[in-house]
Amino acid sequence: MVLANPEAIGLPPGTGDDSAIEHAAGIEFLTALREGNEPEARRIILDAFLSGQSIAEICDRMLAPAFHRLGELWRCNQIEVYQERRACEVCLRVIHELRRAVGSGQANAPLALGATLDGDPYTLAVSMGEVVLRDLGWRSVSLGNMLPFETLHRAIETDRPRLMWLSVTSIRDADRFIASFNTLFDTASAWECALVVGGQAFGSDIRQRLRYTTYCDTFGHMASFARTLYTESGQ
Ligand code: B12
Numbered sequence: 001m002v003l004a005n006p007e008a009i010g011l012p013p014g015t016g017d018d019s020a021i022e023h024a025a026g027i028e029f030l031t032a033l034r035e036g037n038e039p040e041a042r043r044i045i046l047d048a049f050l051s052g053q054s055i056a057e058i059c060d061r062m063l064a065p066a067f068h069r070l071g072e073l074w075r076c077n078q079i080e081v082y083q084e085r086r087a088c089e090v091c092l093r094v095i096h097e098l099r100r101a102v103g104s105g106q107a108n109a110p111l112a113l114g115a116t117l118d119g120d121p122y123t124l125a126v127s128m129g130e131v132v133l134r135d136l137g138w139r140s141v142s143l144g145n146m147l148p149f150e151t152l153h154r155a156i157e158t159d160r161p162r163l164m165w166l167s168v169t170s171i172r173d174a175d176r177f178i179a180s181f182n183t184l185f186d187t188a189s190a191w192e193c194a195l196v197v198g199g200q201a202f203g204s205d206i207r208q209r210l211r212y213t214t215y216c217d218t219f220g221h222m223a224s225f226a227r228t229l230y231t232e233s234g235q
Helices: 024-035 038-050 055-075 081-102 124-135 149-159 174-190 219-229
Strands: 111-115 139-142 163-167 194-198
Touching: 024 038, 024 055, 024 081, 038 055, 038 081, 055 081, 055 124, 055 219, 081 124, 111 124, 111 149, 124 139, 124 163, 124 219, 149 163, 149 174, 163 219, 174 194, 194 219
Parallel strands: 111 139, 111 163, 163 194
Antiparallel strands: none
16 A cells, blocks of 8 residues: 555555565565465575675665664564564574575685674674674674673674674663773774674764774675685685
8 A cells, every 4th residue: 555645644654565675675674574375585685695785785675674674664563572582583594594695604704793782682783793794705694582791792702703794673771782882892993803883873963972893784794894804715
C-alpha cells in the first residue's frame, strides 16, 4: 500500500512506501522476512551473491533497508514483535550461509575482531561486519554482542587484531560510554589496531567526543577502508 501523505494521519514519513528499498529483490526479501519464509529469504540473498554483488552491497542495499523498514512497521504496529524477532533469526541464518559461501581468509591474512558493546543487544550488523571482511580475504571473527569494554582490551592485547569493528546501536550511559570507548582507542592505538566504528547510535554529537580510527556509515565504507590496510593480491 502507498500512502500519499502518511504524516497527515500521524504516521512517520515513508510509511507504506517500499521504494526506499532499491531493488525488486529487496522488496521480495522484505516480504520473505515478514512472512518468516526462510527458504525464500535465503534464495534471494544467495542469488544476489551469485550474481556478483559484494557482501557489503548486499548488507547495505538489501539486508539493512529491509530491517529499517521492519522497524518502521513495528513502530506503526503493522507487524508483531514475534515477526520482527523471527526476521532477525532468519537473517542471522542467511548471514551464516553467506559466511560459508565466502570462506575464511588465508592463514597469513590479517585478523579482525568485531563486537557490540556492553548493553547493546543488536546482533545483525556485527555479524554482517564479519562476512564483509571475510569477503575481502581477512580472517575476521565476530565476538558477538554485549561485550564489556575490559574484555576487548584483553582481546586486542592477546589476539593482536589489525582491525576491530564495533557496531553501536544502543548506548545506555553516554558519559560512561565515551570514557570507556576512548580508553579502548588508546589500547587499540598502542597495539596498532585500527578501530572502525558504525551504527545508528553514532550521531555527530557523540562522534565529536569519541576517538577512533574511522567512522563508517555503511559496510561499503568499511570495505574501502579495509582495502587500504590489506588486499589479498598484496597490491
Ligand atoms: C531488530 C531490532 C531490535 C531487536 C534486535 C535483535 C537482534 N538480534 O539484533 C531487539 C528486540 C533487541 C530490539 C530492541 C529494542 N529496540 Co530495536 N530495532 C530493531 C530493528 C528493527 C532492526 C535493527 C537492525 O539490526 N537493523 C539492521 C542493521 C544492519 O542496520 P544498521 O544498524 O542501520 O546498520 C547499517 C549501518 O548503520 C552501518 N553499520 C551499523 N553498524 C556498523 C558497524 C560498522 C563497523 C560499520 C562499518 C557499519 C555499521 O552499516 C549497516 C548496513 O548498512 C531497528 C530498526 C532499524 N532502523 O534498524 C529497531 C530500532 C533500532 N529499535 C528501536 C527501539 C525503540 C527498540 C527498543 C527500545 C524497543 C523496546 N521498547 O524495548 C529496544 C531497545 C533495546 C536496547 N537495549 O537498546 C528503535 C530505535 C529508535 C531510537 N533511535 O531510539 C528502532 C530504530 C525501531 C524504530 N523504528 O523505532 N530491537
